[in-house]
Amino acid sequence: MEHEEHGQQQHRIIQLAQYLSRLTVQQDVWIEVGKALVNLLDVDLVAFGKCHEDGAVVVRDWSFSAHVVQNMDPESLINAAVAEVMESGFLTWRLLHRPEPLPVAFLPITQEHQIIAVMLVGHRVSESALKEMLDIYLAVAGLVGVTVTRLASERELKQHRQHLEELVQARTAELLKTNEMLQQEVLQRTHAEEALLAEKDNLIKILEAMEDMVYIVSPDHDIKYANHAFLKEFTFRKDRKCYQLIHGREQACHWCNIKDIFMGKTGRSEWYCTKNGKTYDIIETLLKNTDDSLSILTIFRDITERKQTEEIIKQMAYHDALTRLPNRMLFSDRLHLEIARTRRHQQKLALMMLDLDHFKEVNDTLGHDVGDQLLQAVSARLTSSVRENDTVARLGGDEFALILPEIARVEDAVRIADKIIESFQNPLALRHHELRVTPSMGIALYPDDGEQEETLMKKADIALYHVKRTGRNRYQIAE
Numbered sequence: 001m002e003h004e005e006h007g008q009q010q011h012r013i014i015q016l017a018q019y020l021s022r023l024t025v026q027q028d029v030w031i032e033v034g035k036a037l038v039n040l041l042d043v044d045l046v047a048f049g050k051c052h053e054d055g056a057v058v059v060r061d062w063s064f065s066a067h068v069v070q071n072m073d074p075e076s077l078i079n080a081a082v083a084e085v086m087e088s089g090f091l092t093w094r095l096l097h098r099p100e101p102l103p104v105a106f107l108p109i110t111q112e113h114q115i116i117a118v119m120l121v122g123h124r125v126s127e128s129a130l131k132e133m134l135d136i137y138l139a140v141a142g143l144v145g146v147t148v149t150r151l152a153s154e155r156e157l158k159q160h161r162q163h164l165e166e167l168v169q170a171r172t173a174e175l176l177k178t179n180e181m182l183q184q185e186v187l188q189r190t191h192a193e194e195a196l197l198a199e200k201d202n203l204i205k206i207l208e209a210m211e212d213m214v215y216i217v218s219p220d221h222d223i224k225y226a227n228h229a230f231l232k233e234f235t236f237r238k239d240r241k242c243y244q245l246i247h248g249r250e251q252a253c254h255w256c257n258i259k260d261i262f263m264g265k266t267g268r269s270e271w272y273c274t275k276n277g278k279t280y281d282i283i284e285t286l287l288k289n290t291d292d293s294l295s296i297l298t299i300f301r302d303i304t305e306r307k308q309t310e311e312i313i314k315q316m317a318y319h320d321a322l323t324r325l326p327n328r329m330l331f332s333d334r335l336h337l338e339i340a341r342t343r344r345h346q347q348k349l350a351l352m353m354l355d356l357d358h359f360k361e362v363n364d365t366l367g368h369d370v371g372d373q374l375l376q377a378v379s380a381r382l383t384s385s386v387r388e389n390d391t392v393a394r395l396g397g398d399e400f401a402l403i404l405p406e407i408a409r410v411e412d413a414v415r416i417a418d419k420i421i422e423s424f425q426n427p428l429a430l431r432h433h434e435l436r437v438t439p440s441m442g443i444a445l446y447p448d449d450g451e452q453e454e455t456l457m458k459k460a461d462i463a464l465y466h467v468k469r470t471g472r473n474r475y476q477i478a479e
Contacts (some may be wrong), residue, residue: 012040012041013041013136013140016040016140019040020143020146023151024154025151025154030060030117031063033048033147034047035063037063038063038064038065044068044102044123044124045063045065045121045123046062046119046122047059048060048061048119049079049082049086049120050116057079057082059078059082059120067124068122068124077094078096081093081094082118084106085118086108091107091138093105102122102123102124103125106118107121107141110142111148111152113285116145121137138288164313171317171321178309182309185305208228209228210229212229213280213299214227214230214297214298214299216297216298217295219262221258224295230300233273233275258284261284261285261286261296262294266284266285267284268282270282270303279302279303279307280300280303281303282298282301284298323376325379326394327393328396330393331391331403332453334403338391338405339446341405342405342406343451347405347408348446348447349405350403350410350413350416351404351457352402352417352441353441353442353463354399354400354401354420354439354440354464355439355440357437357440357473359374359437370432373430373431373433375394378398378437381423382420386402386404386416387416389406401457410448410477413443414475417441417475420441421438421439421441424438424439438472440467440472440474440475441476442460442467443460443476444463444478445478460478463475
């Protein structure tokens with residue numbers, strides 16, 4: 001009979017775990033948990049206590065079975081117990097009167113090892129019987145904490161995806177196709193996860209179906225459990241330590257923070273796997289087993305695509321989409337840094353403003369497509385005409401800017417300007433055209449012509465304007 005009751009109890013806990021796993025960010029997790037405990041575990045009273053920023057304790061989201069009277073004990077008694085658990089991190093219990101005695105356990109609910117709430121569980125049993133059931137309620141509190149963490153992560157992931165989509169859409173049509181593919185992959189993964197959750201009937205099967213790699217280790221680095229995704233990447237042997245199996249080392253990794261995890265901290269890191277070329281977001285959290293022993297649950301989440309997308313967005317933010325040269329924003333940052341470095345080393349720096357002569361006629365007569373090809377060819381020729389540590393940027397249209405650091409005298413800048421003009425003596429070969437264009441340039445020197453970015457750019461622009469007025473296809477030093 002006792003075995004049958006134990007089996008029923010396990011079945012109810014599994015049902016509760018399945019129910020919690022189906023909760024979504026649109027639902028109130030506290031109300032849903034209370035109803036589930038009353039309906040699935042025959043709990044008579046459930047509530048949740050929290051602390052406001054001002055320190056005040058609030059107990060809310062009450063759920064009652066049909067067997068208890070819904071009158072309240074003094075708030076001070078309940079609030080004091082909640083405050084005790086929030087402060088100490090340990091569970092406690094009180095004997096409430098409603099009007100018959102009702103033992104109530106107060107259990108901490110943690111999220112990333114931070115106590116975020118206290119769960120009140122009342123059961124019409126003796127106080128000693130309630131203590132015997134504490135392992136069950138501790139497990140339930142753990143499930144609630146995991147559920148809150150999961151929903152918070154899903155909410156954060158949803159917000160991140162929305163923000164990412166806004167950034168991609170704001171950049172250029174070049175990323176629209178990538179964004180559409182990403183949305184399709186997210187949708188496919190969501191459908192796959194929903195199908196898996198519908199088919200699985202306990203937590204172990206859920207872990208086995210996860211695409212994330214999951215494993216559990218003991219304090220001695222022994223792998224006690226590994227899910228299917230993990231086994232696909234690493235050939236599992238029971239006598240192998242985690243550092244041997246994953247990193248191919250014969251001793252514990254020097255960066256391993258397993259001691260900190262066993263002290264109650266949650267680990268979060270990124271790791272690049274040379275074996276498969278993927279980047280993983282690694283979460284390590286402490287598990288308390290029913291026999292009070294401790295283990296560590298580790299989750300490897302593949303974030304390779306997210307890292308690649310972030311790199312693309314970063315590239316688009318600081319580079320010109322047509323020529324791949326630094327744009328005005330990156331040019332301004334580099335000019336600021338180069339001036340600071342030049343000032344520190346007491347050197348000189350040249351700023352060169354350049355545009356193409358009669359570029360508008362190319363667009364008007366041959367079309368913007370040919371104009372774009374011309375700008376790309378000009379960018380390549382400029383880059384090949386300067387030194388490796390020089391900066392060539394496109395500020396817009398046919399306007400380019402060059403930063404020439406580490407020059408000893410004005411003649412060094414003149415030599416580079418002559419080289420650029422000479423390089424444009426040969427025509428530029430495009431796909432269906434061969435065009436000959438000439439550049440006009442204005443040059444300002446730091447610190448001779450100014451020590452601020454705005455001053456240098458203004459003087460270089462004035463010199464460029466003078467060249468355009470007096471003949472083109474040459475350069476002018478700022479006066």
